[in-house]
Amino acid sequence: MNNNSITSDVLVVGGGLVGAAIAWGLLDRGLTVTVLDEGDIALRASRGNFGLVWVQSKGDKMHEYARWTRRSADLWPDFAEHLAEETGISPSYEKPGGLHFILSEEEDRRVHAQHQRMHNVNGERGYGAEMLDRRQLDELVPGLGPEVISGSYCKHDGHANPLLLLRALHRGLGLRGGRYIPDGRVETLERDGDGFRATTSHGSYLGGRIVLAAGHGNKVLGPMLGLDVPIHPEKGEILVTERVAPLLPMPTHVLRQTNEGTIMIGDSHENTGYSTDSVTPVMSGIAQYAIRCFPALRNLRVVRSWGAVRILSADGFPVYQQSTDFSGAYTINCHSGVTLAAAHAGPLARMIAEGEFEPEITAFSPRRFDHA
Numbered sequence: 001m002n003n004n005s006i007t008s009d010v011l012v013v014g015g016g017l018v019g020a021a022i023a024w025g026l027l028d029r030g031l032t033v034t035v036l037d038e039g040d041i042a043l044r045a046s047r048g049n050f051g052l053v054w055v056q057s058k059g060d061k062m063h064e065y066a067r068w069t070r071r072s073a074d075l076w077p078d079f080a081e082h083l084a085e086e087t088g089i090s091p092s093y094e095k096p097g098g099l100h101f102i103l104s105e106e107e108d109r110r111v112h113a114q115h116q117r118m119h120n121v122n123g124e125r126g127y128g129a130e131m132l133d134r135r136q137l138d139e140l141v142p143g144l145g146p147e148v149i150s151g152s153y154c155k156h157d158g159h160a161n162p163l164l165l166l167r168a169l170h171r172g173l174g175l176r177g178g179r180y181i182p183d184g185r186v187e188t189l190e191r192d193g194d195g196f197r198a199t200t201s202h203g204s205y206l207g208g209r210i211v212l213a214a215g216h217g218n219k220v221l222g223p224m225l226g227l228d229v230p231i232h233p234e235k236g237e238i239l240v241t242e243r244v245a246p247l248l249p250m251p252t253h254v255l256r257q258t259n260e261g262t263i264m265i266g267d268s269h270e271n272t273g274y275s276t277d278s279v280t281p282v283m284s285g286i287a288q289y290a291i292r293c294f295p296a297l298r299n300l301r302v303v304r305s306w307g308a309v310r311i312l313s314a315d316g317f318p319v320y321q322q323s324t325d326f327s328g329a330y331t332i333n334c335h336s337g338v339t340l341a342a343a344h345a346g347p348l349a350r351m352i353a354e355g356e357f358e359p360e361i362t363a364f365s366p367r368r369f370d371h372a
């Protein structure tokens with residue numbers, strides 16, 4: 001099959017949470033969009049993550065990131081409602097606030113100092129997180145272990161079901177007239193007239209603009225269009241328990257109860273390249289830490305576990321770039337693709353549709369690493 005005749009306003013390479021959210025947002029602006037996505041054996045962070053929509057602690061060393069994260073969290077309620085109405089698939093978003101359990105005096109001092117540094121990060125709208133002592137925590141979450149001495153609570157935190165989010169975005173893409181090519185591993189990219197040609201094993205696709213949202217695949221694809229993509233892999237492992245009656249009223253940075261009743265326990269930070277293997281010592285470390293926070297977990301059976309690979313830059317903040325050599329080419333890379341999905345579908349898609357990144361996101365350019 002030769003698809004040379006298929007031309008869209010925008011080609012999006014990668015149909016994970018980042019590519020799908022941007023494509024859905026571009027379609028809302030009346031553009032025609034084709035999403036080219038690799039097959040099932042690809043690395044797919046979007047199918048292996050924890051599902052937090054998380055604001056606290058994000059962007060301590062880059063306040064633009066704190067503001068972008070908060071902007072996305074503020075957009076999430078409308079985004080989730082709109083997606084559910086349009087597609088019939090709810091991403092199961094809830095915003096009960098979120099907790100970070102603190103187990104040592106040193107950690108208490110560190111998190112407290114972070115709150116003080118970030119208290120004005122959103123100007124008058126504030127940071128939104130506060131320290132809670134053990135008594136206040138007990139009122140919020142009965143059943144904590146004796147080692148938990150305090151906590152950090154943020155009213156802007158929440159969680160969603162990342163697989164339903166991805167499914168809803170994909171269905172939304174189709175309903176808005178987008179084209180999704182599931183076996184479309186892009187092998188080469190080049191200029192074609194004023195636009196771009198993406199070649200896969202079964203033919204090529206043309207687009208006026210191109211957005212590289214291929215996760216780790218961007219490292220190979222980016223340089224073909226003059227885009228530097230300084231990202232690296234970092235594995236995280238997650239355990240999932242059997243379903244139980246409501247135990248946790250809100251998500252924490254390492255534990256959350258899904259709306260189906262399972263408890264997700266995570267996550268590790270491992271430097272093992274692109275491996276997604278689950279490793280017993282890591283899983284047992286994750287479980288032990290969770291039991292220290294919440295001893296009732298000791299009695300639950302773990303029914304599933306997996307490893308998945310984060311997409312991280314050296315400082316952990318997003319890498320968004322417009323190519324200067326190939327006008328109309330963009331690359332979008334980030335950790336926190338669940339949290340940022342609402343910003344990607346909203347303001348970021350608008351900026352790409354209008355052809356210009358606005359100042360609020362120019363800090364995410366990889367040029368920040370030039371003098372490192």
Ligand SMILES: Cc1cc2nc3c(=O)[nH]c(=O)nc-3n(C[C@H](O)[C@H](O)[C@H](O)COP(=O)(O)OP(=O)(O)OC[C@H]3O[C@@H](n4cnc5c(N)ncnc54)[C@H](O)[C@@H]3O)c2cc1C
Nearest residue numbers: 014016018038045046049052186215217236336337338339
């Ligand atoms: C363990 C773990 C926990 C996490 N927890 C959270 C969390 O709680 N909250 C949160 O907000 N974020 C979390 N994340 C991060 C989040 O999952 C990622 O930021 C997000 O999934 C990135 O999406 P993506 O679309 O960029 O990448 P991916 O999901 O990897 O998608 C990239 C897509 O591009 C395709 N592709 C690759 N190469 C090509 C090619 N050459 N041609 C065509 N297609 C290609 C792949 O097939 C894939 O479908 C977590 C991640 C991990 C690993």
